[in-house]
Amino acid sequence: MIRNDELYATGLKQRRAMFGPEGAEDQVEHTTDLNDKLQEFVTRSCFGDIWQRDGLSLTDRSKITFAMLIAQGKNHELRVHARGAIANGVSIHELREVIVHSLLYCGIPAAVEGMRALEEVMVEKGIEFTIDGESAA
Template structure:
């Protein structure tokens, strides 16, 4: 593990997803999934999310579309929260999901709208 990249990733991950969530994910890791937590923190967050080519806001918009296409509702809810933290508005999230309805299918977009409504309600957005 590259400690500098891991630490950079940990900071970004906490900034986007929230320190409580990230700390719990790492603390609750066990022998089976601890390596995955390290991999995600170091490479997804420390290598990719730290690149200068896209703003965090843009990366969040992309993640919402990709997670819709992949039908990953748990991760989608997490990244909806992250998108809001990165300055994405509720209306912009709606537009992403309308775009995915055309390119990924209505059922995928319907599930994403449903997930977003749950997050907005939980967060009072």
């Protein structure tokens, strides 16, 4: 595997910014013969290429990714990308609205899983559950 090209370096930098060392170096350092092609693709093609394209900001890409993961019911990845979205500057309020909007197009169970993932990440990060005072109204 060639790891010293520009796309790979850019992808590793993006993974680090979004997911910290555990989502970048730890993933790469624990690459095996079994998962090396997967890790290479994710680092180079996903984060080194697609996430770097003009046309959408990182916050927009994060919101879209979060929504698509809700739609697909990818619960583990929802948590990963909730963390990444927060790191990319997406507010908790915006993530909550993505989840609420998903009620219409993905259904209640998918929205509940999205909310569960967001709540777990908020607890993990010590983020308050009060967003806009809507629940007190």
